[in-house]
Amino acid sequence: MIQINIIGSGNVAQHLIKAFEGSKTVEIKQVFSRKKETLLHLVDYEKIATDYNEIQPADLHIIAVSDNAIAEVSEQLPFNNQFVVHTSGTSSMELLNPKNRRGVFYPLQTFSKNKAIDYSIIPFCLEAENTADFKLLESIAKSISTAVHSVSSEQRKALHVAAVFVSNFTNHLYSLGQEVCEENQLPFAILRPLIQETADKINTLNPIDAQTGPAIRHDSNTTEAHMAFLQNENKKNIYKILTQSIQHNGKKL
Amino acid sequence: MIQINIIGSGNVAQHLIKAFEGSKTVEIKQVFSRKKETLLHLVDYEKIATDYNEIQPADLHIIAVSDNAIAEVSEQLPFNNQFVVHTSGTSSMELLNPKNRRGVFYPLQTFSKNKAIDYSIIPFCLEAENTADFKLLESIAKSISTAVHSVSSEQRKALHVAAVFVSNFTNHLYSLGQEVCEENQLPFAILRPLIQETADKINTLNPIDAQTGPAIRHDSNTTEAHMAFLQNENKKNIYKILTQSIQHNGKKL
Incomplete structure (x- = not known):
């Protein structure tokens, strides 16, 4: 042994x-x-x-x-x-x-x-x-x-940074989603199948090919309505920055 | 029928x-x-x-x-x-x-x-x-x-906003994680079990109770090292804002 x-x-x-x-x-x-x-x-x-x-x-x-x-x-x-x-x-x-x-x-x-x-x-x-x-x-x-x-040590550092993005930050987005649900008398459970499917998809698709939603469609009517809906400055700011990042990085589906 | x-x-x-x-x-x-x-x-x-x-x-x-x-x-x-x-x-x-x-x-x-x-x-x-x-x-x-x-229509709007956070934005974080991997000659596949587990956890834990990582631990040595590692201004900005949001919202594990 x-x-x-x-x-x-x-x-x-x-x-x-x-x-x-x-x-x-x-x-x-x-x-x-x-x-x-x-x-x-x-x-x-x-x-x-x-x-x-x-x-x-x-x-x-x-x-x-x-x-x-x-x-x-x-x-x-x-x-x-x-x-x-x-x-x-x-x-x-x-x-x-x-x-x-x-x-x-x-x-x-x-x-x-x-x-x-x-x-x-x-x-x-x-x-x-x-x-x-x-x-x-x-x-x-x-x-x-x-x-x-x-x-290697250098690769490990990169991997840890990547892990923070796909795990710690992702979990925080789940928290923010839960807050939005609870503020509107909706059970968080209603989001669970969507969360699972979002994670499952990247087993068969590259994330950039799996991107959906108003940001990648450049649907500014919807993104502006969402920004107006969000009263909380922190959520509004995160919404804005991630929407811009998707539009900057992504290709349209 | x-x-x-x-x-x-x-x-x-x-x-x-x-x-x-x-x-x-x-x-x-x-x-x-x-x-x-x-x-x-x-x-x-x-x-x-x-x-x-x-x-x-x-x-x-x-x-x-x-x-x-x-x-x-x-x-x-x-x-x-x-x-x-x-x-x-x-x-x-x-x-x-x-x-x-x-x-x-x-x-x-x-x-x-x-x-x-x-x-x-x-x-x-x-x-x-x-x-x-x-x-x-x-x-x-x-x-x-x-x-x-x-x-209701009002609840549905909230639900859509929550869905953007937990799905569209989450998938974008997967994309950013993939970029960090590829820039460092690491296969994205190495992150997949972590992505799955992060999504699975919230079937049994509330997201706020499932939060891990350097941000929630207020481990500023690590978060500062990560910020310095990220050359790309967009990723650096997202890292900073989501770290602050976790520290503002979260409870420590």
Whole structure:
């Protein structure tokens, strides 16, 4: 068995713990959390380290903490020349303390608490300083996912930016849509089939070919009526800027 | 059998023709298209009218044309006191010429050519001037969909605005994500599981509870790095405005 430690107790750490549950090739040796209670629903009491000095050597240490804590956590690890990775989309591999061999293990997914996920389709973006470590990382990722990619630090940064656009910003547009519904006594559920179909379409069409609506049709009667309808300055501004961006970028259907 | 005519030959008209194919209670009597060729792959030659005077009475006439053509098309119909509806999300019922009984039959979905759709889950938003006509419209909608709603003109306008946010604007964010990928030699396919999961999440979580990413975490190191990474002024501006909107609206996860 490949033995791994997971350092961290947030969303990503908890989802990784679940992803490796029941794996036939990878075993979680230890996890690190400041408070044992945070992880007791997932991990046996004796496997939870609360002090860095309790962390033992393993084949791989996955640091799953917020970006601004990565450098310090990697410095605190009580050993040298072990293989240590972080899970960040944005931070460079070099942020990890060089006393250990370094790499990146970035799952390109949006993790929410209380929402189960099919880990097998999550793309894992991998990077490592040397080939042997990369191979190990690859076999660990392939034990849970069918979508494993070698991605450089620069590409990973681009991917994270793209992910913010298609996931974080998209979810925020869902929030704004919900607000508009609720302000008009409409159930948000009425929008769900449309949201699903919009996401499904891009499995068979390029987004630019799937673009519909008043903006791409340059239907200024409708876009102006919508702007007038929106009382909220923030929504009005977002409507205007995204409409202009569609008209600037898109081709007409 | 309830007999209906469909006036129009664009995306919505063609999808409605497909939706009623094989219906056991509703029959398409005639369709109207300026050019027979546009609809010959869907409808028999003799059922296609190319002149308004060829349109015969029916239980319902569905005008599925662009918003700015609705008034004129409804005026051209060669009969009075028939039941006539349009399919627009934005236009009021009163845009239809009052020589006929009026209503609205708005399918809340994004229709692209060359993309099959499960019509049974599409929400249909209905409105009619009188109760008997509403009942007929309801039975017609229920013959193809399980999600049939009574929606006033004002609510329908709100719904269309919300739909633009969650569908048209969302699809545009997918386009921008694709551009960022392609500029960095990454396949767009790598983003697809994330896009699917983002849409799936809101079936079980409210969007505001599903919000993740650097904006909602107020992780200014990352948002500033992303802004610096984006060279394109339009993308930079959209990034900034949506980040601010998330931080203004959202609660932290």
